[in-house]
Amino acid sequence: MHDRIPLMGLGTYGRLGDDGIAAIRKGLEIGYRHLDTAQSYGTEPMVGRALRDSGLAREDVFVTTKVAQKKLAKSDFIPSVDQSLRDLALDVIDLVLIHWPSIDPDVAFESYVEDLGKIQEQGKARLIGVSNFPIALLERATAILGPGRLHTDQVEIQPFLQNRRLVDFCRSRAIVPTAYVPLAKGRVADDPVLAEIADVHGASASQVALAWLMHRGVAVIPASANEARMRSNFEAQVLKLSPEEMDRIAALDRGDRIIAPEVGPEWD
Amino acid sequence: MKDVLGIGLIGCGVISKAYLERARTFSPISFVAVADRDETAARRQADAFGVEAMSPAALLAREDVDIVLNLTPPAAHAAVSTAALEAGKHVYSEKPFVLDPAAGRGLLDLAASKGLRLGSAPDTFLGGSHQLARHLVDAGAIGRIVSGTCFVMNHGMEHWHPSPDFFYRPGGGPLFDLGPYYLANLVQLLGPVRRVSALSATAHPTRRIGVGPRIGEDIPVDVPTTVQALLGFASGTSILFAASWDVWQHDLAPMALYGETGTLHVPDPNFFGGTVRLTQGSEEVALPDWDHPFLRNNSRNSKGPVADFRAAGLADMAQAIIEGRSHRCSDAFALHVIDVLCAIDRAAREDTVVQVASGADRPEALDGHAARALMV
Ligand SMILES: NC(=O)c1ccc[n+]([C@@H]2O[C@H](COP(=O)([O-])OP(=O)(O)OC[C@H]3O[C@@H](n4cnc5c(N)ncnc54)[C@H](OP(=O)(O)O)[C@@H]3O)[C@@H](O)[C@H]2O)c1
Ligand SMILES: NC(=O)c1ccc[n+]([C@@H]2O[C@H](COP(=O)([O-])OP(=O)(O)OC[C@H]3O[C@@H](n4cnc5c(N)ncnc54)[C@H](O)[C@@H]3O)[C@@H](O)[C@H]2O)c1
Numbered sequence: 001m002h003d004r005i006p007l008m009g010l011g012t013y014g015r016l017g018d019d020g021i022a023a024i025r026k027g028l029e030i031g032y033r034h035l036d037t038a039q040s041y042g043t044e045p046m047v048g049r050a051l052r053d054s055g056l057a058r059e060d061v062f063v064t065t066k067v068a069q070k071k072l073a074k075s076d077f078i079p080s081v082d083q084s085l086r087d088l089a090l091d092v093i094d095l096v097l098i099h100w101p102s103i104d105p106d107v108a109f110e111s112y113v114e115d116l117g118k119i120q121e122q123g124k125a126r127l128i129g130v131s132n133f134p135i136a137l138l139e140r141a142t143a144i145l146g147p148g149r150l151h152t153d154q155v156e157i158q159p160f161l162q163n164r165r166l167v168d169f170c171r172s173r174a175i176v177p178t179a180y181v182p183l184a185k186g187r188v189a190d191d192p193v194l195a196e197i198a199d200v201h202g203a204s205a206s207q208v209a210l211a212w213l214m215h216r217g218v219a220v221i222p223a224s225a226n227e228a229r230m231r232s233n234f235e236a237q238v239l240k241l242s243p244e245e246m247d248r249i250a251a252l253d254r255g256d257r258i259i260a261p262e263v264g265p266e267w268d
Numbered sequence: 269m270k271d272v273l274g275i276g277l278i279g280c281g282v283i284s285k286a287y288l289e290r291a292r293t294f295s296p297i298s299f300v301a302v303a304d305r306d307e308t309a310a311r312r313q314a315d316a317f318g319v320e321a322m323s324p325a326a327l328l329a330r331e332d333v334d335i336v337l338n339l340t341p342p343a344a345h346a347a348v349s350t351a352a353l354e355a356g357k358h359v360y361s362e363k364p365f366v367l368d369p370a371a372g373r374g375l376l377d378l379a380a381s382k383g384l385r386l387g388s389a390p391d392t393f394l395g396g397s398h399q400l401a402r403h404l405v406d407a408g409a410i411g412r413i414v415s416g417t418c419f420v421m422n423h424g425m426e427h428w429h430p431s432p433d434f435f436y437r438p439g440g441g442p443l444f445d446l447g448p449y450y451l452a453n454l455v456q457l458l459g460p461v462r463r464v465s466a467l468s469a470t471a472h473p474t475r476r477i478g479v480g481p482r483i484g485e486d487i488p489v490d491v492p493t494t495v496q497a498l499l500g501f502a503s504g505t506s507i508l509f510a511a512s513w514d515v516w517q518h519d520l521a522p523m524a525l526y527g528e529t530g531t532l533h534v535p536d537p538n539f540f541g542g543t544v545r546l547t548q549g550s551e552e553v554a555l556p557d558w559d560h561p562f563l564r565n566n567s568r569n570s571k572g573p574v575a576d577f578r579a580a581g582l583a584d585m586a587q588a589i590i591e592g593r594s595h596r597c598s599d600a601f602a603l604h605v606i607d608v609l610c611a612i613d614r615a616a617r618e619d620t621v622v623q624v625a626s627g628a629d630r631p632e633a634l635d636g637h638a639a640r641a642l643m644v
Contacts (some may be wrong), residue, residue, distance in 0.1 A: 016546075017408030017529075041532070042409075042546065042553030185557070202537025 002033070002062040005095060005127070005152055005176055007214045008237055011246075014041040014116030024050035028061070029229050036154075036221040038066035041081060048121070052089065057241075063088060066099035066131055066154075067116075069263060070223055073107045075114040081124050089143055096125035097154055097194075100132045103263050109137075113144045118143030118243070121151075127151040131180075134268045137171045142173065154178035157218055159188055159209050159249055160256035165268050167218065178219040182210055182259050193252060197245050203236075206242035210236035212249045272298050273586040274332040276357070278324050279339035280304040280313040282429065283362065286339060287576045288317040288481075293566075294583035295644045296590060297335075303327040305570040307523025324348070328355035331411055334589075335360055335385075337582060342439030346371050349386070355380050358385040358589060361447040365389075365602050366460035367439045369609055369626065371601040378601060385588070387595050388602035394634045395540025400555065401525075401532060402633050404546060405457050410527025413458060415416035416507045419520040420446045420538070422512035424493070430480025433487050441491030442511035443609055446538065450523070451605045453537035454499070454507060457525070460627045461608045464501045468492035468616035499611045502627070509612075525588030541565065541575030560636040562644060583642045584634070591643045604628035 010032040015023050024035065031157055038046045044065060051061055057106060065088065071080035081096060098116055101109070110202035118127045130141060131154035138153060153170055157163045157179035170177045183206050188194055201208070206222070213220050223234040241249075257267070273299050276285060284302070291299050299317065303324040304310040314321035317409075327333060336352035338345055338361040346366050357378070366372040367390035379386040392398065407414065420442065423465060426432040434440050436619060455461065470493050474486040494512040501507065523534040533610045535542020540562045546553055562580060563571035583596030590597035602628045611622040 013554065015555065016404065019407035020409075032324075039551070042548035042551070042552050045529070045548065096625070 002094065004216060005178065005219050006034040006062055007219045008032065008234060009036050009044040009062070009219060009221040011180070011221040012037045013041050013223055015043050015046055015225065017046070019233050020046040021049045021053070025053055025226050025263040027230055028054040028056060030227075032230075032234060033060060034064065034219075034221070034262045035064040037065045039068040039071060039084055040066070040099065042154065044084055046093060048088040048090065053186050057169070058090070062094045063090065064097065065093055066097040069100040069102060072098065072110050073104070073110040074115070078119060079114055085124060089090055092158050093125050095127045095129060096131045097152070099172045100263060101137055101265050106177075110144055113141045117145050117149065127173075129153065129158070131155065131258070132265060134265050135166060137265065138169065138173070148174065152174050152176045152178045152219065154180055154259060156181050157213060158182055158184040158258075159191065159194065159212065159252040160184055160254050161258070162250065162253040163268070164253070171217065176219055178221065179213050180221060182213055182220040182222050184256070185258055186198075191252065193248055197241070197248065201239055203239050204232060206233060207236035207239055208241065208249070209239055211239035212218060212246060215241055216248060270334075271294055273334040273455060273589060273592060274298055274300040275335050275337050275582070276303070276330060276333035276341060277337045278303045278325045278327060278352075279341075279395050280309040281339065281341075281585045282430050283410065284313055284317075284339050284442075286576065287339065287582075288313060290577070290579040291317070292644060293577065293643055294579060296642065297579070297583050298356055300329045300332050301330055301455060308589065320525065324351070325410075328352060331483060331568065334587060335582070338362060339407060341434040342367060342444065343434065346375060349375055349630070353382060353384055353386070356382065356384070358585070360387040360597075361389070363389045363602070363610065364606055364607060365445050365599070366438060367444075369387060369603060369607045372599075372606050373480045376599050376603060377484075378643040379579040379636050385585055385595060386583060386599035387597045388599065389578075389581060389597065390449045390452050390537075391578065391584075391597050392449055392537050392540050393456045394579065394580045394584070394639070395575060396558070396560030396636070397535050397540065397542045397544050398453055398456070398537060398641075400558045400564070401534045402457060402553065403558070403635070404532055404544070405525070405550060406633065409530065409546060410525065410532050411529035413503070413505045413525050413527045416523065416525040417503060417520070418523045419508055419518070420450055420451050420508045420522065421510060421512040421518055421520070422451070423516055424475060426475040426487070427478035430477070430482065432477060435631060436475060436487060436489045436491060442513045443492065443495045443586050443613060447511055447604055447609050447612075449537045449606050450509065450511070452601070453523070453534070455601070455605060455628060456630050457534075457583070458501045458503055458505050458507075459504050459535035459630055460604055461499050462502045463621055463623050464497055464615050465621045466495060466612045466616040468496070469494040481490035492613075492616065495612060495616060497615070499608070506604075511630060539574055540577050558636070563640050580639070580642065587642055596634060602633055
């Protein structure tokens with residue numbers, strides 16, 4: 001049983017259908033023990049199916065899902081989690097997040113944050129957390145739920161958008177930051193500084209980006225449809241970067257946000 | 269072997285501009301000559317695009333013409349393509365490339381006997397949106413596809429085309445003029461059609477030209493202008509298909525596929541782009557990342573910006589000749605589409621279920637990477 005989110009996980013966005021099931025299955029074979037899905041990805045059934053087909057014990061694999069932004073209203077929140085449980089074919093989900101804060105003025109922040117607490121109390125989620133919450137909303141949610149309840153804030157963190165204020169804030173509250181698009185959608189592979197550091201270690205630029213995040217205590221959920229890249233991303237766990245190398249990567253920050261939908265919040 | 273093939277265009281009418289404009293989009297093709305039985309038409313396009321104008325016979329005699337692009341009206345397609353093949357040229361034709369399957373088989377045999385390629389529009393199924401739909405179907409994103417609906421319905425062509433006669437003659441009508449886009453996309457997504465039944469009607473015996481020098485002239489209608497069909501695919505999928513030029517307004521989506529685990533909404537296959545939507549169960553879900561060059565709006569039509577990569581099928585055929593692989597808009601694929609259209613026509617006329625004799629392999633998918641390889 002994982003009592004916290006594993007630092008290495010597999011993103012499942014886009015892994016649809018039988019091909020998606022096969023790819024997630026492959027991820028489990030490679031050794032991934034954290035699968036990141038969401039109601040809006042349509043990949044919950046694929047995660048559930050891959051998990052069952054893998055023959056792994058339920059407690060060995062940590063599953064995260066996210067309640068969709070359009071399911072945050074009082075009447076939708078808990079039924080949507082019940083649907084996730086059915087789609088994943090699980091009795092309990094390891095970690096349930098709010099995917100994006102609501103932009104609907106008729107859906108009160110208090111209401112869905114309370115519902116998030118409720119699903120944990122009802123035993124539908126072992127751990128709860130949020131995604132795409134800036135510091136101000138983390139503070140408001142903590143005021144409602146009490147300290148120590150939020151396990152993670154899943155946000156974009158990658159070498160070109162390091163999100164340092166938010167990462168430091170999470171650390172100060174024992175919230176594990178989780179990095180989505182940790183490979184900047186594959187763009188880290190083209191960065192010369194990362195490539196130079198990688199060369200020294202006989203590694204790849206993508207592995208360096210993932211190792212840098214994990215060294216900072218940030219959980220990562222890289223995604224790939226390709227077996228070799230899935231494997232190589234997983235193997236980033238053995239890479240050890242020096243403090244000087246960490247500093248060189250810190251200097252790559254240029255505020256390049258990749259995921260910035262209109263429905264997003266005011267970022268830090 | 270060359271890495272760019274010379275294109276000789278025959279038929280300098282309305283659609284020729286769209287092809288000539290794409291010369292700078294695709295790397296393996298270069299226009300070297302244009303011809304038309306109407307000399308002025310040929311000279312107009314030659315001047316506009318800086319290529320040589322000549323007679324069709326002179327074009328066929330040109331050494332530097334590797335592929336003849338046949339943009340004549342449907343009734344002339346077979347004769348022009350035959351002459352080009354006889355002259356030793358590969359041929360890429362606008363749709364429908366023949367008016368009946370027998371003529372099509374004759375042309376396929378002629379091409380095969382001479383070791384030449386024959387290809388045909390439509391190529392919109394190579395568009396970024398339709399290839400995303402293809403990717404989702406192949407990944408099993410909606411499971412086995414049980415059924416679907418497909419509609420192309422409006423009020424005809426005479427209000428915008430200056431010489432719309434061919435639209436209302438054999439080889440025209442909504443079935444043969446627009447049907448190829450919809451059938452080609454269905455066959456690339458689902459595989460071949462095995463049997464069809466259909467009903468058809470003609471609302472008006474004549475149509476009045478609405479633009480150009482012949483404005484106000486009435487032209488005869490010799491084809492059904494409303495066709496409703498049920499298509500049984502070899503895969504077991506059944507599709508309800510309606511094509512009409514007798515409809516002023518409707519609220520039906522162009523194409524939807526209903527699978528065991530969800531629904532896939534496919535945009536209008538008359539265009540390369542448009543919005544794909546996917547549900548898992550009844551809930552709409554996010555689409556996977558899909559980077560494809562044939563999605564970019566690079567043109568405008570009356571409704572606004574559109575992605576228009578017409579000639580993609582021609583470029584793919586040129587590249588296929590260079591690489592010695594098969595081409596996607598192939599003659600066998602086009603022949604199957606014509607066979608289905610003729611089967612629908614016959615099913616309606618004879619009030620019977622018609623078996624479709626030909627089969628066809630689905631053309632190979634064209635992902636973003638493969639599409640970029642065709643571009644300058
Ligand atoms: N909470 C949220 O709002 C949110 C938002 C976005 C994403 N996410 C989660 O985060 C996960 C990861 O994000 P993502 O998939 O968008 O981006 P990502 O992991 O940064 O990048 C994935 C892209 O990089 C390529 N790639 C993977 N490994 C590579 C390697 N070793 N070398 C070179 N290229 C490589 C992949 O291509 P190939 O597949 O061809 O390898 C894919 O195009 C998602 O799956 C999802 O679970 C959450
Ligand atoms: N107009 C469109 O929007 C459109 C779109 C897609 C496909 N198409 C297809 O393109 C083809 C041509 O359509 P169009 O709208 O350009 O027609 P059009 O009538 O405007 O042009 C056809 C041209 O071919 C010439 N021509 C006719 N017979 C010939 C022959 N035997 N030899 C040489 N030249 C000959 C005519 O003089 C004319 O200039 C048709 O098959 C049509 O289905 C048209």
